[in-house]
Amino acid sequence: MGRYVARRLLQMIPVFIGSTFLIFMMMYVLPGDPVRALMGEQAFDPTLVEKMRHDLGLDQPWWWQYGHYLAGLFQGDFGTEIASKREISEIIAAAFPVTIRLTLFAFTFTAVVGIGLGIIAGLRPDSVQDRGLLTLTLILISMPSFVLGYLLQYFFAFQLQMVTPTVQDSENFGDLLLPAVVLGSLSLAYVARLTRTSMVENLRADYMRTAVAKGLPRRRIVGVHLMRNSLIPVVTFLGTDIGNLMTGAIVTEGIFNVQGVGNAIFEALTRREGATVVGIASLIVIVYLFTSLIVDLLYAVLDPRIRYA
Structure with a gap:
């Protein structure tokens, strides 16, 4: 290993x-x-x-x-912005934690809700819950994030006044709730569908029939045998999705006025500050690389047959 x-x-x-x-x-x-x-x-x-x-x-x-x-x-030197004369490392240090916080919030929402809905639908294929999930996820996949963002902003902020329309404090998870839901909605749809499909396929596998024939408790059959094998493709998607959430946050941050890397990249592109864009993108590449490594190591945890020499 x-x-x-x-x-x-x-x-x-x-x-x-x-x-x-x-x-x-x-x-x-x-x-x-x-x-x-x-x-x-x-x-x-x-x-x-x-x-x-x-x-x-x-x-x-x-x-x-x-x-x-x-x-x-x-050497740890990201350069200096031409217009503001600020160190790019300072800009990244101010913007990156905000996007990381928003991404982790959206990732948690995607993983918990998406896998939960996929399990409910996967255990009862062709049921009302299954058809309802497929319809809901199809709507989320078909709807652009900026449309969903403005719709949720209109209903929950302006009509119901449950949240603020824009983020006032990026360290307050309450303010980040609505942007996180918008950011993670598309990924949630894919995670739910992938979990549901994987579980339906594994329910028909030979090892599942063997486990039932041996008289194992349903909790063990579903929690150990079915879930561990069904979550391998889901973990793969979630691992690569962290980087997608960070890059997708550019649109969401613009809608909800979140002062993260999306805002920093937009301003840098407007002023043609290439060093700022490359510096932020380089950190996102590092996140991609390390999450892919963690995903590969998780395979061995989910499936004991997988070993790395």
Whole structure:
């Protein structure tokens, strides 16, 4: 197991470098100039612009800029924003915990409610509960997140006045409840459907008939034999979904005025602050890599037949 983890950690290095390179090149080829955007609509001196570009290294070829950025990144230096003169690490330190908090809230809501609904429907296929779940999840899958966000905001905030329409305190889980529900609704639909389908398939498996024939208690049959095998594809989806929730939070944070990485990325894209976008995206890549490793290790917990040499 230790050798497998070490090998996976070493494999993360080229994946991380390749991911940051792709993100860096996407920002590099975007039209516009961050120095020119800093000038706004006012008249500017082209000589001054060129001097600023030279001081910032923006007149260098792409390979030099990427190598310089990557060298600083491995030393913990994310760079400095051109417009605000703030350290990018400070911006990330202020915005990232907010998005992490919102993502974990949405992830918990997705896992608990989604798996719970999937179990209820999976144990009674073709029942009223099953058809109701399939209908509900189909609606959630078909509805864009910004439409669902504005609908819930209208009913629960403006009509029922149960919550505030926008987040006033990002550390208050009560304020984050509605954004978390909107953020996790699409994932909840997939988790519920995946759990339901996996359970229905495993109910017809030979090992389930053997367990029933041996006279095992229903609680043990469902809780140990059925659930552990049915949750393997669900765990796979949930592991990769953490990163999807973080990137999907950009739209949700805009609707509910959450000051997280979504707001930071939007402002950085507006000003063509490529270093900020690459820095935030690099951290999201790291989250993806580590969650995928944790998911692989959980396979051995759920299925004893899986072993890592």
